[in-house]
Amino acid sequence: MIPVCAVGDLPDGEAVRVEAEVPIAVFNVEGAFYAIDDTCTHQDASLADGWLEGRTVECPLHASCFDLRTGEPAGPPAKKPVRTHKVVVEDGQVYVCVSAAVA
Numbered sequence: 001m002i003p004v005c006a007v008g009d010l011p012d013g014e015a016v017r018v019e020a021e022v023p024i025a026v027f028n029v030e031g032a033f034y035a036i037d038d039t040c041t042h043q044d045a046s047l048a049d050g051w052l053e054g055r056t057v058e059c060p061l062h063a064s065c066f067d068l069r070t071g072e073p074a075g076p077p078a079k080k081p082v083r084t085h086k087v088v089v090e091d092g093q094v095y096v097c098v099s100a101a102v103a
Contacts, residue, residue: 001088001095010094015057017048024085024096027068029055034068035085035096042078 004010004018010028018024023038025048034055038047045061052058055068064078071081086097 001097004087004094004096007089007092007094013052015048015050015052017046018096020096020098022083024098025057026087026094026096027052027057029068033087033089033094035087036066036068036071037082037085039082040064040066040078041073041080041082047082 002018002020004026010016012028012030015025015027017038018026024035025038026033026035040047040059042064043061045059047057047059050057050060056065057068058065062077065074066082071084073081083099085099088095088097
């Protein structure tokens with residue numbers, strides 16, 4: 001597990017980028033935490049820098065939207081999903097369990 005932050009350090013509606021083998025974006029949506037690969041599959045933009053609306057993040061570069069629960073894009077220009085990761089909250093700390101690489 002990769003430590004991210006204390007629960008209180010990531011306010012509702014915000015995201016943080018976590019440096020890992022592949023950078024990961026962690027989002028707080030009304031107290032629920034979601035983690036996806038941070039790089040948009042359309043072009044190399046940080047999704048942690050995107051706009052969050054509900055459980056969808058919009059890429060800041062070309063407006064591709066991704067579902068935080070599934071990683072699926074909502075439409076063009078992105079066609080490939082981003083990888084999702086399990087988030088664990090334990091003793092007031094947020095952790096990410098990195099998923100296996102997509103083949």
